[in-house]
Amino acid sequence: MNKNSKKRTLLRNARALLGDTLTFDGQLRDVLIEGDRIAAIEAVGTLGAADQVIDLRDHLLVPGLVNGHQHSHEHFQRGRTENLPLELWMHLVRTRTPVKLTPRQVYLRTMIGAIESLRTGCTTLVDDTALGAAIDRERIDAALQAYDDVGIRALVGFAMMDKPIVDNFPFVEKHVPAALAVELRAASRPAPEAQLALVRDLARERHPQSNRVGVLVSASAPQRCTEPFLQAVRGLADDLALPVITHVQETRLQVVTGQLFFGCPMVEYLDRIGFLKPATSLIHAVWLNPREIDALARTGATAQHNPWSNLLLGSGVQPVRELLDAGVNVSLGSDGTCSTVTVNMLNVLGSAAAVSKLRGDEHTRWLSAHEALHAGTLAGGRALGFGEQLGSVRVGAIADLVAYRTGTVTFTPFNDPVRQLVYAERGAGLSLSMVAGKVVIEGGALTRIDEAALLREIEHDFTELRPLYAAAEAEMGPMLDAVEKIHREGLATLVAPDTYASRLP
Numbered sequence: 001m002n003k004n005s006k007k008r009t010l011l012r013n014a015r016a017l018l019g020d021t022l023t024f025d026g027q028l029r030d031v032l033i034e035g036d037r038i039a040a041i042e043a044v045g046t047l048g049a050a051d052q053v054i055d056l057r058d059h060l061l062v063p064g065l066v067n068g069h070q071h072s073h074e075h076f077q078r079g080r081t082e083n084l085p086l087e088l089w090m091h092l093v094r095t096r097t098p099v100k101l102t103p104r105q106v107y108l109r110t111m112i113g114a115i116e117s118l119r120t121g122c123t124t125l126v127d128d129t130a131l132g133a134a135i136d137r138e139r140i141d142a143a144l145q146a147y148d149d150v151g152i153r154a155l156v157g158f159a160m161m162d163k164p165i166v167d168n169f170p171f172v173e174k175h176v177p178a179a180l181a182v183e184l185r186a187a188s189r190p191a192p193e194a195q196l197a198l199v200r201d202l203a204r205e206r207h208p209q210s211n212r213v214g215v216l217v218s219a220s221a222p223q224r225c226t227e228p229f230l231q232a233v234r235g236l237a238d239d240l241a242l243p244v245i246t247h248v249q250e251t252r253l254q255v256v257t258g259q260l261f262f263g264c265p266m267v268e269y270l271d272r273i274g275f276l277k278p279a280t281s282l283i284h285a286v287w288l289n290p291r292e293i294d295a296l297a298r299t300g301a302t303a304q305h306n307p308w309s310n311l312l313l314g315s316g317v318q319p320v321r322e323l324l325d326a327g328v329n330v331s332l333g334s335d336g337t338c339s340t341v342t343v344n345m346l347n348v349l350g351s352a353a354a355v356s357k358l359r360g361d362e363h364t365r366w367l368s369a370h371e372a373l374h375a376g377t378l379a380g381g382r383a384l385g386f387g388e389q390l391g392s393v394r395v396g397a398i399a400d401l402v403a404y405r406t407g408t409v410t411f412t413p414f415n416d417p418v419r420q421l422v423y424a425e426r427g428a429g430l431s432l433s434m435v436a437g438k439v440v441i442e443g444g445a446l447t448r449i450d451e452a453a454l455l456r457e458i459e460h461d462f463t464e465l466r467p468l469y470a471a472a473e474a475e476m477g478p479m480l481d482a483v484e485k486i487h488r489e490g491l492a493t494l495v496a497p498d499t500y501a502s503r504l505p
């Protein structure tokens, strides 16, 4: 290969879900990758020589999945909680005395999510990671390095906020003991300007349009930020042309919070302050009224569906059909492993299609496997500012592709590749993953890291870390008692939940 020419990889004998419509016609084709793009899709044997040839006979070639939302800081807490609603659960993730990790441990922790993602067909993830008490560049760089090394496409945000956590809730004066509230308000946290400067600095080297591992702008949630801070966050994203994410109206308590803090539901508030724009994802967006759905459609913002998280935290069911009917872009996310236990996006796709059938809608309005796959590919790319460039097997698109073996029980007999992928395949049959034209899984094995050695190192470190996590969680007792009361008061306060499209089944 000449130094200036782009590497050419030929995927031979591929049967693919093609184009923006994910169409399967059963034809064998050759797919040529040049650099980071799909250069040609032609009849077998008609494309010229390549630097690397991979035979995909008996495979299904599909676009890599886009996970619009995970939290790498949760990976060491995978499976530590169950049967807690969001507000209570979150206080076990955000302990008052966080476990201090070495940069190497941050690297390993980040790797866990990246490896599971790649192994389950995801090629792009958004990591909304927590800054903690102070901005620590060494640890942030360690997380970015993990994504650099493993080969996945990652957009990393820093869950920015400028309000103390205790003030993210209504009814605080009533339920949080005064001394505890004072202590929580006094806890150190990064200055708002420093948070914005961090993203600005990193974006110079790591803009996601030109870097496989990039940054995006994350405002943790409207109730966790002051209005001037949200305006500054929006301005930063506009200046740098970065995508934006924020958690919005995941629970019924958050609907009450919106009414008490802003005098209206939160999406209406975000619309009023000009926060809603294209490439802006409202994560969860479970509790939406029709005006909010219209606002999302009008502004081109994305509603990001996290069905598996919403199920495990008992948050509710996003009104996906109403959103799609209104023309809103709906993408998918897994959320973090402390609540969801897995970032497997195939599981998220299956959950999205399955849970839609529980909402009591007429069956023709249920979400199909095909619609779930669209949400987990092209719609995910659009939500992150890639337009139509990411999430399809099409000439000119970014070469983020995966292939599953079809000679497996999952695909036998081979009746409907999309339904069998979405409802049955969970990653065991994944044999190839390519990100930006580079092979990161081949023959089912990660090509760029020693996975077994990394996992051994994590288990070894965990002998020391496990009791530290248990101690940090145990310290949360008084705050959990207070939040339990806030949660119950929120449920009792919400007036007329039936006006929401997001009714529980």
Ligand SMILES: Nc1nc2[nH]cnc2c(=O)[nH]1
Residues within 6 Å of the ligand: 071, 086, 090, 159, 220, 221, 247, 250, 309, 335, 336, 339
């Ligand atoms: N599910 C969920 N996870 C989070 N992690 C940090 N903030 C949030 C949130 O608002 N919801």
